[in-house]
Amino acid sequence: MSRECMESVRNFKVDRGSVALWWLGQMGYLIKTPAGTLFSVDAYLTNSCKKVGDSIGLNLDRRVPIFIEPEELEVNHFLCTHSHGDHADPETIARLRPSAVETFVGPGLACETFDQCGVEKSKVQQVYPGGKTQFSDVTLHGTFALPTDDGELTHMGYVLAIENGPRVYISGDTDYHELLAHVRRLEPDMMITCMNSGFNNMSHWEAAELAGLIKPKVAIPCHYDMFPDNAADPQLFRAALRFKAPDVRFEQLDYVKPFVFKS
Ligand SMILES: [Fe+2]
DSSP: OHHHHHHHHHHOOOOTTEEEEEEEETTEEEEEOTTOOEEEESOOOSOTHHHHHHHTTOOOOOOSOOSSOGGGOOEEEEEOSSOSTTTSOHHHHHHSOGGGEEEEEEOHHHHHHHHHTTOOGGGEEEOOTTOEEEETTEEEEEEEOBOSSTTOOOOEEEEEEETTSOEEEEOOSOBOOGGGGGGGGGOOSEEEEEOOOGGGOOOHHHHHHHHHHHOOSEEEEESSSSOGGGOOOHHHHHHHHHHHOTTSEEOOOOBTOOEEEEO
């Protein structure tokens, strides 16, 4: 299953002017471009948060299957939005085949995690909100995210701007702040957003408010499904969009089923 899943992503052809996404649960996505460039974002491919949850009295036992084992993952660029275990998972990173990833990309503390997991320094690229980096046919913009607690202060989001194609915004874990609306200037077509409220992430209402300011064509909820103690109903986000961003289309993705968007 795991190998077949990775294989089908690798063999998938993305048409010019399009982007393809596969959801892996929580904030984990594979994103593929027409040139065949493959990114992972916040790939959480183990159950390592369970132990952490058990130690602090939280149920963080994953309830989404692992669709791709870390040893099977093969991407050009491995992106993380911050260093929390469900985003830059040390066990996932340590189990990746060294040759399977060209570049590990993230803000400061995520880069420390890459380093602690034995990733070669030459493969790590630190990025920051407001900056941009070119990866093949994609300009990767770093976006602002407001940390959800004082234990991790280097949160960020990304806009992947595909050459002559769509632009995908992924929020990262973030509390609501009006500065998030700066993403409007990057004109994303799609907005993938947290909306779970839990642990100080944006609520469904705040995420819808932000969608109204950023004005993407499509809004996709995530980060509501993985843990019993951090779950939320994505339909609340759909309903809130009707009030706060009525022109934005709600899309709830199925796991590991290609979602293709054409600009
Ligand atoms: Fe998270």
